[in-house]
Amino acid sequence: MTTTRVAIIGGGLAGLNAARLLHRAGISFQLFEARDRLGGRILTVDEAGSPAEDGFDLGPSWFWPEMQPALNNLVTELGLPAFAQYSNGDTLFERTARDEPRRLPGMAQQPQSMRLAGGSAAVIRTLASGLPDGALNTGASVTRLRLTDLGVDVTVEKSGQRPERIIFSQVVAAMPPRLLATVIRWDPAPDPAPLDLWHGTPTWMAPHAKFFAVYDRPFWRDAGLSGTAQSMVGPLAEIHDATTASGKAALFGFVGIPAAQRKSIGRNILIRGAVQQLIRMFGPEASLPRATLLKDWADDRLTATSADIATNGHPSASGAEWITGAWAGRLLLAGSETSETDPGYLNGAVEASTRAIQAFCGHASLRVANKLRRL
Ligand SMILES: Cc1cc2nc3c(=O)[nH]c(=O)nc-3n(C[C@H](O)[C@H](O)[C@H](O)COP(=O)(O)OP(=O)(O)OC[C@H]3O[C@@H](n4cnc5c(N)ncnc54)[C@H](O)[C@@H]3O)c2cc1C
Numbered sequence: 001m002t003t004t005r006v007a008i009i010g011g012g013l014a015g016l017n018a019a020r021l022l023h024r025a026g027i028s029f030q031l032f033e034a035r036d037r038l039g040g041r042i043l044t045v046d047e048a049g050s051p052a053e054d055g056f057d058l059g060p061s062w063f064w065p066e067m068q069p070a071l072n073n074l075v076t077e078l079g080l081p082a083f084a085q086y087s088n089g090d091t092l093f094e095r096t097a098r099d100e101p102r103r104l105p106g107m108a109q110q111p112q113s114m115r116l117a118g119g120s121a122a123v124i125r126t127l128a129s130g131l132p133d134g135a136l137n138t139g140a141s142v143t144r145l146r147l148t149d150l151g152v153d154v155t156v157e158k159s160g161q162r163p164e165r166i167i168f169s170q171v172v173a174a175m176p177p178r179l180l181a182t183v184i185r186w187d188p189a190p191d192p193a194p195l196d197l198w199h200g201t202p203t204w205m206a207p208h209a210k211f212f213a214v215y216d217r218p219f220w221r222d223a224g225l226s227g228t229a230q231s232m233v234g235p236l237a238e239i240h241d242a243t244t245a246s247g248k249a250a251l252f253g254f255v256g257i258p259a260a261q262r263k264s265i266g267r268n269i270l271i272r273g274a275v276q277q278l279i280r281m282f283g284p285e286a287s288l289p290r291a292t293l294l295k296d297w298a299d300d301r302l303t304a305t306s307a308d309i310a311t312n313g314h315p316s317a318s319g320a321e322w323i324t325g326a327w328a329g330r331l332l333l334a335g336s337e338t339s340e341t342d343p344g345y346l347n348g349a350v351e352a353s354t355r356a357i358q359a360f361c362g363h364a365s366l367r368v369a370n371k372l373r374r375l
Pocket of ligand 1: 009010011012013014015032033034035038039040041042058059060061062063140141142143174175176179183184204205206208209210297302303334335336337344345346347348349
């Protein structure tokens with residue numbers, strides 16, 4: 001085993017995939033995750049809202065295997081079962097509050113959106129289970145990075161404990177660049193050009209909110225409805241069937257009201273409005289959800305910055321350098337937003353973290369690097 005030590009900041013999909021690749025190459029690492037749970041924007045919960053092994057995806061739910069080889073290969077390698085997003089039946093369209101929602105024939109999805117059985121957190125759970133005990137630190141925020149002759153002096157803060165400082169030879173930042181620019185103190189400061197790039201890169205879906213209504217059964221299917229609906233009235237703009245592979249019935253919708261306005265409306269009014277809308281669109285059976293869930297990512301300080309809340313952009317691959325100057329060689333960016341092929345998406349998290357670890361291993365393939373290290 002080499003003595004090279006890597007700090008990974010962030011325990012979302014990108015951080016855990018980086019950890020998987022380092023572990024496979026025999027390189028020791030410590031992963032620091034500020035939240036008390038792993039997964040980052042991947043969050044699967046039960047109807048009480050607690051993280052669960054089989055439940056509802058408050059963060060990402062879909063992937064597209066034909067278009068997303070990096071993620072598809074990972075899902076296949078981990079042996080995770082997937083199933084197609086339910087879309088059999090008619091869709092609904094609500095144009096004004098005065099008119100009845102229109103019923104339109106549904107169309108087969110192309111490409112087909114897929115979901116992981118149990119929820120998207122299945123990939124997080126499976127990745128974490130293959131990593132060494134003691135290498136995954138939750139409730140551990142990285143607050144400062146200082147460049148020294150020996151490597152990077154990383155300050156880690158855990159609630160109720162004195163900050164700890166550890167020197168690592170390499171840091172892999174597996175988090176949105178905007179957070180990296182705003183939540184960490186730098187010594188020395190990163191070069192202005194990359195810092196501008198970090199600040200200017202929107203964190204995908206950070207300003208959004210997802211609402212779920214959980215039911216005893218998927219009653220809309222009996223009426224020949226797919227659960228897919230669009231509305232220009234709101235509060236939900238786009239609605240889909242969120243029934244789990246195990247049969248727990250639910251509808252979910254993306255809230256169509258901007259983050260600042262959501263805050264002034266308040267959760268209770270928003271939830272009441274969403275249920276009223278489901279009754280309008282799907283009929284009286286929608287009036288009695290077993291539970292409702294609302295996750296507003298704009299309120300989540302480990303996802304959204306003030307810049308994300310103010311605008312709603314999609315990150316794009318610019319080809320610009322993420323790191324220059326003193327930090328080059330000591331720091332790698334690996335979060336989804338830094339992907340060159342699919343920035344912002346789950347596939348991007350796998351692609352960007354794979355690219356970062358391959359760069360760290362000196363452009364050799366991980367397999368070759370692994371063999372060389374064992375000689
Ligand atoms: C509502 C919603 C719906 C989405 N739907 C889809 C979808 O259907 N399909 C799709 O492909 N993508 C979707 N996405 C995007 C997808 O979730 C992300 O691309 C992916 O999860 C990003 O993974 P990541 O590891 O790069 O970043 P993150 O998941 O954001 O992980 C970064 C981690 O870093 C941690 N962190 C931050 N600061 C620190 C610090 N200082 N110290 C330690 N840890 C820190 C955070 O707590 C977090 O856990 C959706 C996102 C949201 C919010």
